[in-house]
Amino acid sequence: MKKLVSLLFFVLPFIVFGQSNPHKIKVVIDGYADSTLYLAYYYGNKVKLADTAVSHSKTFVFNGKQELKGGIYIVVSQQKSKLFEFVLNKKQSFTLKTDTVNYSLDLTPSGSPENKLFYSYLKHNEMVYKKIKLLSDSLKKQGSGDDEAIALREEIKMLNEEGKAFKLKMIAKNQGTFVAALLTAMREVEIPDSIINSSDSTAAFYYYKNHFWDYFPLNDDRLLRTPLFDKRIKEYFKNLVSLEADSVITAIDYVIGMAEPNEDVVSYLVWYFTSEYQNPKYMGFDKILVHLVDNYFSKREIEYTTPSVLASLQKRADVLRKLLIGKEAPNLIVIDTAGSYKSFLSMPNEYTILLFWDYDCSICKREIKALKKVMVEHPPYDIGIFAINTNSNLKRWKQTINERHLESWTNVNGTRSVTSDFHDLYDVNGTPVLYLLDKDKRIIAKKLKADKIVLFLDHYTQTKK
Structure with missing residues (x-):
């Protein structure tokens, strides 16, 4: 396990959860010399602080009047290192005893069946992993086709099957527990042989995509x-969603829809996608932020959205929506070198470039040259x-x-x-900032590099045929 935990949670406010039920988690660590332990928890792609315990002995108590929300929690040392994890569900009064030799493998819980x-x-x-690692190390020393290598691969396969069977048995015997839900969420989609062997080369991909969330209930905020x-959210959007704004929007709505009616998860996802797409890497993806503001922030309460935050988001969306790909470029009537006011709308060209530039800007100089x-x-x-x-200096x-x-340009x-x-x-x-317009003065590209214009138009004209 990784030892270091993100320091992010140490700059976040202390988080209090839940209803009125108290939590009392006693942690006993033989050989632990420091006086402080932190209790943290995962929150999507972040780690947050839940509680702090101070003691001058080996026994620490995380004690509070409020119930903590279910999930995997982390006990963190005074040096901000992860010591071990544990699960938290409805029962929140128990003891975890371990030592500094191996915090996780030597841990003994009492009062917590979960x-x-x-x-x-x-x-x-861990036991299965160690066995497989030994066999894998031995396999590296063997020729790929000899009898011993074949036997080693078969043994590794059997151990993997044993680990899978152990997990499924634990799920079946402990329905209703968070551990069963957690192990179920770890399951991978198994594609039937009939799909794998199908003549349709896309069948396996679409089967995997359509069943990706079968074992992972997004509306369970404990997950x-x-x-x-x-990890799941990132895998889905990286591997299974087309790199097109409309496809991403469809996927976002689908994922958030599956998180309903859990407001915790919906709020997290809305903010997560806002963070991902507020400064998009790809042209045209600003459409996603506009969609999030219009369809979520402006229509329902999203956690951590104050009136001023909402106003800022809506103002940003209003700026972007006029500049989305396919929109008519907002008119500009500005002075030219002769002192007359001019608009690009009168330009007869098939394509029009709007270039915003500064004569003191070195990057502008390079772009103009290109x-x-x-x-x-x-x-x-x-x-x-x-x-x-x-610049305001006309001379x-x-x-x-x-x-x-x-x-030769219209300046x-x-x-x-x-x-x-x-x-x-x-x-x-x-x-510099560059917009490319079609003959109807609609935006077809923006913030494009000058040396990419012809390449873009080659592709654009091909797709228009």
């Missing part, structure tokens, strides 16, 4: 407080450039246009505008 089951599983699992939850190269090489596309400078702006030979200055502030209108928080 933890007796949990440690029975852990110890059996949220285990390391399994985050963009000039694109235009000089005469790509097979009719592209017009509407270059919006963000220097015009000098820079001449110095960099940008006269305008964003600081002299009839329309709204370009910073808000186009979400310009730095430069």
Whole structure:
């Protein structure tokens, strides 16, 4: 097991859970020299602090007037190292005794049938793991086809089957316990041979995807407080969801729907996806944040959402929704080098580039150079450039246009505008920023690098055929 635990929970406020039932968890560690222990718990992809115990002997007591929510909890040393884990369900008064030789394998629970089951599983699992490791090490020394190697592989297979049978037997004999729910959630989807051998090459993938959550009830918030939850969510979205905004939105709604009506899990998931997609890695994925704000934050109570937080989220979504792929680009009427006001809507080109740039910006200089190269090489596309400078010094702006030979572009200055502030209108928080529009002045790409424009248009025109 990993020794170090994320330090995140030490900067979070003390968390109090539940109803009015108390918790009293006694921890006895022979040989433990420090005076402090922390009680922490998993919370999706985080670890949070639940309680602190101070003692000048080997006995520590986590004692509180409130019931803690079920899940896997962690006893953490004064040095922020994980010592061991245990399960917590309805019964919250018990003793865990161990020593510093092997915190987990030497642990003996008393007064907690759930933890007796949990440690029975852990110890059996450790025993099987050690046997398999010895056999695997021996196998590495053998030739792949000799008799001994075949025998070793068969023995490893039998041990894996034994471990699986032990888990299934424990689940069957202990229905209703959190340990049974936990072990069930660990089960992997088994794809039938008929599907594996199907002539349809996609059958196995779709079977696995359709049955991915069979053993993992997302509406059981106890699983949220285990390391399994985050791993499952990440695996599903990484391996089973297409890398397209609409597909991700569909998957998010599906997963949150399965978490209903558990408000704890729904709130966690909404915030998790918000964190994942508020600064998206892929173009067009800002649509996901808009969806989350419109369909969850604005329609129901989500935990930890204060009125000011909600207002900020809605303001951000309102900025983004006007700039989503496929939307008509907001009009800009800004001054040109002759002192006249101009709009890109009058540009006749098949494609229009909106480039926001700063004459003091070194990255802008590189992008402009790359963009000039694109235009000089005469790509097979009719592209017009509407270059919006963000500096207020008009004299220097015009000098820079001449110095960099940008006269063939439509040059305008964003600081002299009839329309709204370009910073808000186009979400310009730095430069350069580039938007690519089609002939109807709809946004087809944004925040694209200049040297990727032709490649993007090649792909775009192919998909439009």
